Amino acid sequence: MPKLSSPAPSVPPCLRPESAAVWARLGNYVRRAERRTLLVIRHNSPRLPRELPPLLAAESGRPLVNATVSDAEPDPMAAALRAVPDGRFPARAILSITGAEDLAITAPDGSRAALFEFARRLDLRSDQFLPDGGLVLVWATARVFDALAEHSLNFISRAAAVLTLAAAGEKTGLAPSGAPSISRESMQRRYAIPPLPPDAPAEMRAALGAFEELAVADELYLQGGPRITHALAAYDAARDRIEAGWEAARQCRTSESKAVKRLADALLAAFPIAGIHILSLRQGPREHIAWLEVALDAAREIGDRRWEGVALGNLALAHADLGDARKAIALCEQALVIARDIGDRRGEANALFNSALQLEKLDQRADALARAEQAAEIYAAIESPHTEQARQLAARLRGGA
Amino acid sequence: MRGCAHPSIHHATPTAQTLEKALNTLDTDALDAAELQDFYVRRPRLKTAQLVNELRLSDSPRKFLFIGHRGGGKSTELIHVAGELAGQFNVVTVPVYSVFQRGELTHEELIFAIYSRLASVAVERKWMEGGVLPKVRAAFLEGAIDSVQRWLFGPAGSSATTDTTLTAKLGGWGVQLEQKIAFDSDVRDRLKGKAGEFLDLIDRFVNEIYAATARPVLLIVEDLDKFDILSTESLFFDHAQTLLRPKAHVIYTFPVSMRFSDRFPIVEQSFKAYYLPNIATRHRDGTADAAGRKLLREILTRRAQPSLFAPKVLDYFVTHGGVVRDLIKLAQNAVNTADSEGRKRVTLRDAEEAFSDAMRTRQSILRPGDYPLLEQHDGKPVANTPDIQRLLFNGSLLEYQNTTGDWCAPSPDAQALLASPERPALPPA
Numbered sequence: 001m002p003k004l005s006s007p008a009p010s011v012p013p014c015l016r017p018e019s020a021a022v023w024a025r026l027g028n029y030v031r032r033a034e035r036r037t038l039l040v041i042r043h044n045s046p047r048l049p050r051e052l053p054p055l056l057a058a059e060s061g062r063p064l065v066n067a068t069v070s071d072a073e074p075d076p077m078a079a080a081l082r083a084v085p086d087g088r089f090p091a092r093a094i095l096s097i098t099g100a101e102d103l104a105i106t107a108p109d110g111s112r113a114a115l116f117e118f119a120r121r122l123d124l125r126s127d128q129f130l131p132d133g134g135l136v137l138v139w140a141t142a143r144v145f146d147a148l149a150e151h152s153l154n155f156i157s158r159a160a161a162v163l164t165l166a167a168a169g170e171k172t173g174l175a176p177s178g179a180p181s182i183s184r185e186s187m188q189r190r191y192a193i194p195p196l197p198p199d200a201p202a203e204m205r206a207a208l209g210a211f212e213e214l215a216v217a218d219e220l221y222l223q224g225g226p227r228i229t230h231a232l233a234a235y236d237a238a239r240d241r242i243e244a245g246w247e248a249a250r251q252c253r254t255s256e257s258k259a260v261k262r263l264a265d266a267l268l269a270a271f272p273i274a275g276i277h278i279l280s281l282r283q284g285p286r287e288h289i290a291w292l293e294v295a296l297d298a299a300r301e302i303g304d305r306r307w308e309g310v311a312l313g314n315l316a317l318a319h320a321d322l323g324d325a326r327k328a329i330a331l332c333e334q335a336l337v338i339a340r341d342i343g344d345r346r347g348e349a350n351a352l353f354n355s356a357l358q359l360e361k362l363d364q365r366a367d368a369l370a371r372a373e374q375a376a377e378i379y380a381a382i383e384s385p386h387t388e389q390a391r392q393l394a395a396r397l398r399g400g401a
Numbered sequence: 402m403r404g405c406a407h408p409s410i411h412h413a414t415p416t417a418q419t420l421e422k423a424l425n426t427l428d429t430d431a432l433d434a435a436e437l438q439d440f441y442v443r444r445p446r447l448k449t450a451q452l453v454n455e456l457r458l459s460d461s462p463r464k465f466l467f468i469g470h471r472g473g474g475k476s477t478e479l480i481h482v483a484g485e486l487a488g489q490f491n492v493v494t495v496p497v498y499s500v501f502q503r504g505e506l507t508h509e510e511l512i513f514a515i516y517s518r519l520a521s522v523a524v525e526r527k528w529m530e531g532g533v534l535p536k537v538r539a540a541f542l543e544g545a546i547d548s549v550q551r552w553l554f555g556p557a558g559s560s561a562t563t564d565t566t567l568t569a570k571l572g573g574w575g576v577q578l579e580q581k582i583a584f585d586s587d588v589r590d591r592l593k594g595k596a597g598e599f600l601d602l603i604d605r606f607v608n609e610i611y612a613a614t615a616r617p618v619l620l621i622v623e624d625l626d627k628f629d630i631l632s633t634e635s636l637f638f639d640h641a642q643t644l645l646r647p648k649a650h651v652i653y654t655f656p657v658s659m660r661f662s663d664r665f666p667i668v669e670q671s672f673k674a675y676y677l678p679n680i681a682t683r684h685r686d687g688t689a690d691a692a693g694r695k696l697l698r699e700i701l702t703r704r705a706q707p708s709l710f711a712p713k714v715l716d717y718f719v720t721h722g723g724v725v726r727d728l729i730k731l732a733q734n735a736v737n738t739a740d741s742e743g744r745k746r747v748t749l750r751d752a753e754e755a756f757s758d759a760m761r762t763r764q765s766i767l768r769p770g771d772y773p774l775l776e777q778h779d780g781k782p783v784a785n786t787p788d789i790q791r792l793l794f795n796g797s798l799l800e801y802q803n804t805t806g807d808w809c810a811p812s813p814d815a816q817a818l819l820a821s822p823e824r825p826a827l828p829p830a
Contacts, residue, residue: 021742028741034425149765157472157726157796160429161734162762229764392786 014051016166026163030060030094030135033160038136040159042145045167049098049139052165056094062135063090067097089134098139191215191270192304197259203248204260210245211267213238214275221277235278246271250294253301268298269307276314289318309338309347316354325358332358349378353390360397369397415439416706420740420747423705427733429726431476434484440703441481442696444680446802449478452652452675453485456619462648466655466668469677471626471796472726475654478677479621482652490619490650491610493522498624505632506625508640509592509599515620515647516599519606520546528610538609545602552595596643604648618649626656630794638664645671657800658793661785678802682720685780685804693803694719701732709736710747717752721759723799723812731755756814763814766795775811776819783809 011020029039043049057064067080076097081087089095138159140148149156156162188195196208217238221231235242249271252264272279272291279288292315299307316331332355339347353375359368376390416439417423432440452465469475483492497506500514520542523529529538607618625633633656636644644653653672659665660674681693697719707715714735722728732747734755739747767775774788775798783789783800792798797815801808811819 021738024741025737028737029424032421032424032737032740035428035430145765149762156762156766158429160730161737162758388787 012052012055014045014047014167016168019165022163022165025161026165027056027059029161030056030062033135034133036132036134036136038138038159040138040140040145040148040156040162042140042142042162042164043167044141046098048165048167049096053094053096053137056137060094062092062094065089065093065095067095069097069099092133092135094135094137096137096139099144191266191274192307193266193270194259194263197257197263199257200260200263201252201255204252204263206241207245207249207252207264207267210238210242210248211271211274213245214242214271214278218275218278231278232282235275235282239282242275246291253298262302265298265302266304269295269302269304269311271295272314273307273310280318285318285322289315289322292318305338305342306344306347309335309342309344309351312338313347313350313354316351316358320354320358325361328358329355329362345378345382346384349375349382349384349386349390352378353386353393356390356393356397360393365397369394372397416703417709418706420709420736420745423709423736424733424740426704427701427729427736429472429730429733431474431480434480437477437481437484440700441477442699442703444474444478444678444696445692446678447478448675449482449485453482455673456486456650457489459650462617463650464645464672465650465652466672466674467652467677468655468657468660468674470657470679470724470793470799472724473657473677473679474725475626475677476623479623479652479654483619483621486619489616491523491526491528491614491616492619492621493519494621494623495519496623498627506628506636507593507632508636508643509594509596511622511636512596512599512603512643513592515622515651516549516603516606519603519618519620523606523610528614530613535613538613541605541609545605549602552591552598600643600646604646607647607649620647620649620651622651622653625654626794630656630658630790634659634662634664637668638662641668641671656794658790661783661790661793663785676802679724679799681801681803683810685801685806685808687780690803697722697725697728700725700728704729705732705736708746711749714747714749714752717749717756721752721756721813721817723814724796727759727796727812727814731759734758756817759814760817763797763812764818767797767815767818771797772819775815779810779816780808782807 011017011023015023026039026041029037041048053064053066056062065080065083067076067083069076069079073079076095080089080095080097084090084093145162191211193208193211196205214235217231217235220234221228246268249264249267252260253268255261255264272288272295279291283291292311296308296311296315299305299311312331312335316328316335319331320328332351336348336351336355338344339351352371356368356371356375359365359371372390372394376387376394378384379387379390417426426440452467455463455465467475467479469478479494483494486492495515495518497511497514500510500517524542529535529542610616610618625636637653637655637659644651655674660676680696681690682697683693684690694716698715701715701718718728718732718735722731731752732755735747735751738751738754739745744751771788771792775792778784778789778798783793783798789798793800793809797812798809799812801810810816
């Protein structure tokens with residue numbers, strides 16, 4: 001088996017210098033592994049799976065087999081077997097598997113069927129076809145890796161290591177890609193924010209910018225996985241601006257311009273909702289409640305019943321977090337009335353469900369059960385993912401009644 | 402294996418004295434029969450001796466569930482059980498996940514996989530060639546295989562041979578059939594409705610093998626925790642009678658998460674359950690579990706000698722490892738880092754770096770709402786909810802039995818994420 005005089009090989013020019021240590025670790029696996037070994041390599045450029053495997057093969061003396069999988073051929077072993085004579089891998093082969101570009105794209109419906117199939121087949125077939133002592137390298141962009149981790153646990157858990165390599169000269173780093181880009185127009189539609197009036201002061205523009213930063217961070221957070229970290233980092237970096245923007249919007253409520261005042265109220269009504277996930281984590285409970293109370297007041301000011309109900313519902317949750325079940329129930333009651341008035345079925349079910357949880361805490365099990373059952377019925381009717389949760393609560397309340 | 406020209410040939414490897422060697426002895430695959438002698442560590446709370454005894458004493462075919470976490474050592478324990486029983490039973494391991502090429506598994510496919518492995522192992526090990534009336538038995542075997550070929554591929558599918566020995570005629574048949582099935586979804590469709598026929602064939606094989614060898618058949622059905630959880634639930638909850646029918650002893654692996662289902666008590670009435678508990682490093686009250694730590698340490702030091710690790714590194718692995726496979730993987734990655742940087746032994750920094758990698762992978766698996774759930778259930782009995790079952794299934798939550806009453810805790814990498822300042826919050830309902 002070839003041995004290196006130096007344990008750390010030089011870094012190929014296609015890699016960033018900071019990838020040197022990981023490159024050395026990958027090289028060490030390739031040289032030393034005598035057992036069948038699966039390695040996943042997270043990377044940020046299609047250049048790397050093209051340029052690096054030949055270097056590893058040359059250095060280790062292992063034969064190299066390349067396989068590219070695509071939506072049309074998601075079976076990496078079938079693709080690889082076509083590349084080897086007599087359908088058998090050479091002893092100690094490196095099987096380098098990469099995805100065609102289309103594999104890195106998540107369909108609009110969120111479907112990753114080809115990816116899922118790819119990982120599963122790779123996992124299944126590597127034992128069958130790869131000779132002992134062989135090495136499988138699976139190259140995955142950050143987005144592909146996230147999908148694999150989410151959908152193919154067997155595959156990920158069987159990998160000896162997940163190694164991250166960054167290409168030199170690439171604009172994109174290895175921070176998980178796919179950060180949402182919400183256009184101002186779509187964001188304004190989603191949160192019912194009126195257009196910026198021509199006479200808006202600089203503070204109002206800053207408030208709108210801060211609102212956008214918060215909404216984008218929260219959107220990223222909702223994508224889950226490693227993006228959570230990046231969402232929180234984005235919020236932390238923008239926190240001062242966001243807080244200043246919120247404060248600026250509050251000041252603008254006293255503006256003499258009706259358009260500016262209306263925009264300020266609309267922003268304040270939506271502010272804590274647009275960032276609800278991150279704010280509930282980063283803000284202290286009192287600060288969170290303060291923002292929600294301002295949102296409630298602003299929603300009432302502009303007469304937006306929907307935002308009023310949403311603010312009440314989230315205020316109820318915030319008080320429930322502080323352990324004030326009675327206050328939470330009272331707020332849920334108000335939210336429930338509004339939801340029924342405006343025909344908001346989801347809001348109605350949320351208010352019923354959340355109040356059932358609080359009534360259970362107060363040991364008012366009969367009332368709690370009635371509300372949980374109503375919530376389950378509505379969730380089921382609107383095919384909400386919370387249906388099962390409400391049914392389980394009802395079952396628990398029935399069992400303990 | 403150092404210096405070996407043909408590393409594809411496996412031999413039991415003694416404890417590694419160098420990092421290069423340790424990289425290979427710290428392998429996450431289940432131990433094979435040869436490695437058991439060097440690396441197997443007996444777990445004190447494990448009841449496999451009872452399982453072995455029950456099988457030895459039983460007159461009628463028994464059905465068992467072998468329950469444990471993925472990566473918890475089930476396969477190694479079952480190889481150990483197979484070894485213990487090898488002299489008295491004809492043991493056939495059925496790696497179902499290797500037979501079928503998709504994540505869902507129907508009861509017909511499971512029964513087919515059992516039949517296919519049983520028939521091909523019986524041919525390869527010449528089990529059908531002893532006893533009286535071997536020609537009759539051979540005729541049955543050929544007839545059975547031919548009928549399966551016709552069911553699945555039509556009359557043209559069977560291959561003729563002029564060689565007259567059974568092994569020459571039928572050797573490798575099972576593997577070929579499985580490969581055909583893997584690539585041909587139409588053929589798999591033709592398995593539908595055939596469970597009864599395959600069960601009859603299995604029973605006939607079991608009887609013939611017993612007549613020829615005077616030893617009963619033990620089937621070890623592996624990998625049932627690797628399929629989509631819904632399809633595995635359907636196997637046990639909707640088709641339990643099919644799984645109970647083979648007239649052989651059967652040990653089915655069983656996903657730990659399914660134990661916490663409303664329907665598990667019904668399954669438990671028909672199958673005898675054996676549990677492979679995780680090795681705990683602490684008790685429910687947070688105090689250290691010295692016996693568990695000693696055991697985990699021994700799993701590592703059987704494979705790599707302690708002098709390869711700086712002080713406190715082995716302790717770090719033990720407390721940060723989780724299930725056995727993750728423990729070994731953690732140590733292997735740290736060994737690789739140290740070796741790649743030219744060190745002779747693993748430092749605490751190498752270990753921490755390997756653990757950071759494990760945390761990153763865990764972070765990709767967890768959803769935002771999982772964090773508070775994990776926190777809420779730390780130290781509590783396992784709750785019977787879909788979310789908790791999912792967390793058990795993906796290894797983020799581990800169940801322990803080292804204290805009065807079973808309890809659960811986040812895996813060490815999930816625990817570290819909970820303590821991280823970057824942990825996310827639960828979105829509102």
